Amino acid sequence: MILIREVEESIALKYSENKMRCPTHLCIGQEAISSGVSLNLRPIDTVVSTHRSHGHYLGKGGNLGKMIAEIYGKTDGCSKGYGGSMHLIDLDVNFMGSTAIVGNSMPVGVGLALSSKLENYKSISCIYFGEGCTEEGIFSESINFAIVSNLPALFVCENNFYSVYSDLKPRQPKNRKIHKMVSAMGIKTFYADGNKVLDVYKTTNKAIKYIKKYKKPVFLEFATYRWREHCGPNYDNSIGYRTEKEFAKWKNKDPINEFKNYLVKNKIINANLIDKFYLSTNRKVARAFKFAEKSNFPSEKDLFKNIYA
């Protein structure tokens, strides 16, 4: 969680240098989900994700330097500069790709789950998406197929209540519980507070056990909140689509602080150790930025390089 937070904060800080020239969606405030879910995934398990995927990528163990280099549009980027922040990949850790069109990667994750079933359920396919995705037709099409085909798919819905600047009101009925709606399709579902990393961890753990035992998919919904603007490095509570009060409430539920307090209070680790961890993390992040800055830009003729395999 701390790594993801520090990386995202550094991007936010440096974005105005105008060197990261691509649409960038930060996940500050939502780190507990990536962390709690990822701890349950084995290297062989696959992940697909969305436009807001930095946390999912890092959680799976994706290479940090390559991610930053990708945002800088450099050859050392994880997509060699072709994709930018919204199109991350790290095959070494089975992070199979994040894509920028809402719902786009969801059926791809289902395909990965089907391939696993064909190989005797050797891996689990983790599929991240936001609650906005649940409004697309492809959402129910994908889940339906995973259910009828008994696929080892872990659907992870991060419900941060907003799609760009639209709250839920025009998009979903009041009091809808997404997990309950999906449960009615015939899939096992769980719901937890997405800002409590232990809850996320335990819930995911249950889900994975269920997938393995019954060879069936599971759907998880986690409630959380994005702190910064939908796309870009700034805060945007002032523009009027959400209230400062609501923001403050969620900021108070900072997933990192909550967990830190829990660890210290229960004497699991002492605060010094956490500080040390921050130090080493910050060094790591600084190294990644240095790596990205130093990396070369692709040459223009590479434009035609990867059109056909």
Place this chain on the structure above:
Amino acid sequence: MPKLRIIKFHESINEAMTIAMKSNRKVLCFGLGVDDPKRIFNTTKNLKEKFGANRVFDTPTSENAMTGVGIGLSLQGYLPVMVHQRFDFFLLAMDQLVNGAAKWFYMFGGQKNVPITIRLIVGRGWGQGPTHSQSLHSWFAHIPGLKVVMPSSAHDAKGLLLSSIFDKNPVIFIEHRWLHNTTSFVPKEKYFIPLSKSNIVKKGSDITIVANSYMTLEAIKASEFLEINKISIEIIDLRTISPIDYSTIYKSVKKTKKLLVLDISNEKFGIAAEIVSNITINLFKYLKIPPAIIASPNAPTPTSFALTKNFYPTHKEIIIKIFEMNNRKLNKNNIPKNKNLHDVPGEWFKGPF
């Protein structure tokens, strides 16, 4: 003489929407973010306040279904205007558009028409990349039953949008993001610019340039330098790419005997290739030299700043090509340079989208 009023492209779109909604209560406006604080780059500003939440509304992230909803509304006489912040997002709605909207009038024997308008915004620059900067207007032009409109100025945007909204057919109305901040003379009152009629932006005699959308601006920019160098170009801005107005192009090519076609999208299998093929078939004997095309390379748009450096052709490529087509020598150093970095249109745009 009436006082010239100069406004921005996004203001002119907003004005057209306001006039349309005021003049006909059946006009509706919906799409993701039409009533959010950013108001689709200001183009839907104040619409909800003026016309109410029944007529101006945000939607779920459901592009395909909402397109079908638009068709259903139009069957009962409504005139829906749907908006997508990126062309690319609308690709989810291909079934409703192609199998539905485009065919309805035809397959039911001309009994029910589908007067919907779909506004699509084409992204460019700041690493918009492979899935946030496509303009697939040529796809739509390939489909009988659809009209495809591509304004190039604030003036045209207003008159063309009004014509699109009140047209009896489904109209795809394509706005280039880099045009949103451009300005031009825009009359205050309601006016219609006819669809399927192109516009001669500049008269000339040495060569015909056929352009659309943002490329019209590049052509105009090129013409200033060409003028100084005594090359007289005729610029035709298509305004509507389908159904296309060939008669204006024919007339011009018969006069200049040379043709250069510009497009904002990929070069191959697109509108430019269609025009070149048509002119070659029909006016072959008039042509002095083979027609030419300037458009983007046939590659997806990459994200990296370095890879997009020469991705989008500018006035410079146009000038070089026209000198070549007129057998003239050119010192390329004399071509005026753009003062902005290649991935932004000006100071006003710094991403992120």
